[in-house]
Amino acid sequence: MIQLFHVSVSYPGDPPVLTDVSARIDKGELVFLTGPSGAGKTTLLRLVFGQLLATAGQVLVAGQNVARLKRRDLAQLRRRVGVVFQDFKLLPTRTVFDNVALPLAVLGTEAAVVARKVGALLRYVGLAGKAEALPLRLSGGEQQRVAIARALAGDPAILLADEPTGNLDQERADEILDLLTQVHARGTTVVVATHDRRVLEQFAQRVLILDRGRLSADGVLER
Numbered sequence: 224m225i226q227l228f229h230v231s232v233s234y235p236g237d238p239p240v241l242t243d244v245s246a247r248i249d250k251g252e253l254v255f256l257t258g259p260s261g262a263g264k265t266t267l268l269r270l271v272f273g274q275l276l277a278t279a280g281q282v283l284v285a286g287q288n289v290a291r292l293k294r295r296d297l298a299q300l301r302r303r304v305g306v307v308f309q310d311f312k313l314l315p316t317r318t319v320f321d322n323v324a325l326p327l328a329v330l331g332t333e334a335a336v337v338a339r340k341v342g343a344l345l346r347y348v349g350l351a352g353k354a355e356a357l358p359l360r361l362s363g364g365e366q367q368r369v370a371i372a373r374a375l376a377g378d379p380a381i382l383l384a385d386e387p388t389g390n391l392d393q394e395r396a397d398e399i400l401d402l403l404t405q406v407h408a409r410g411t412t413v414v415v416a417t418h419d420r421r422v423l424e425q426f427a428q429r430v431l432i433l434d435r436g437r438l439s440a441d442g443v444l445e446r
């Protein structure tokens with residue numbers, strides 16, 4: 224589903240951000256990506272949805288080389304990849320409903336279908352009562368759930384979540400993790416970037432560890 228072959232990323236004048244990273248994530252896996260701040264976690268996720276191109280090596284998503292995709296195919300790929308950004312990127316002047324509906328509106332989905340689907344997604348993430356609220360009136364955990372609902376709106380095959388428990392207390396963090404686990408259980412490939420040790424210890428799951436841009440470990444953490 225996701226394959227990285229000897230991937231490096233560098234910005235001119237700076238030391239490389241990723242160096243010779245190779246990894247394969249299969250369809251239906253739940254994988255955690257960890258490592259200290261600045262290790263390259265967000266950068267790696269950006270490669271997977273084609274927001275950034277590797278300086279060297281190849282990134283394949285669903286068998287397609289991301290660097291070779293034409294604009295239309297890249298748009299198609301992005302529809303198959305839902306992203307929950309580290310800073311949510313919710314539109315502050317739009318309601319919760321509109322934020323979640325956005326990916327569907329872009330696809331030209333009929334209004335009645337959008338309403339039904341967004342309603343179902345908001346119930347799924349436990350925000351049925353907040354459809355008309357503005358994002359900034361919500362708590363951090365609620366905003367995180369809006370971002371997850373939006374990422375799921377296009378029925379993605381892959382969900383990427385960048386520090387989804389970042390600023391949440393333990394209880395809210397657990398709720399978000401439950402939600403991501405449920406998404407995985409439905410068959411979605413889920414990649415979660417986190418430096419929250421507790422999250423990693425809670426799950427006997429595959430963990431990729433980045434250290435200053437290099438993949439330093441890939442396996443199930445000992446508990």
Ligand SMILES: Nc1ncnc2c1ncn2[C@@H]1O[C@H](COP(=O)(O)OP(=O)(O)OP(=O)(O)O)[C@@H](O)[C@H]1O
Nearest residue numbers: 234237240258259260261262263264265266267418
């Ligand atoms: N547009 C850019 N130009 C130059 N350097 C960048 C750019 N984006 C990221 N970097 C550098 O790449 C490195 C990795 O950043 P990245 O955001 O991938 O780290 P991260 O592991 O997600 O960190 P965090 O845990 O803080 O989110 C950092 O040193 C950062 O300064």
Ligand SMILES: [Mg+2]
Nearest residue numbers: 264265309385
């Ligand atoms: Mg990051």
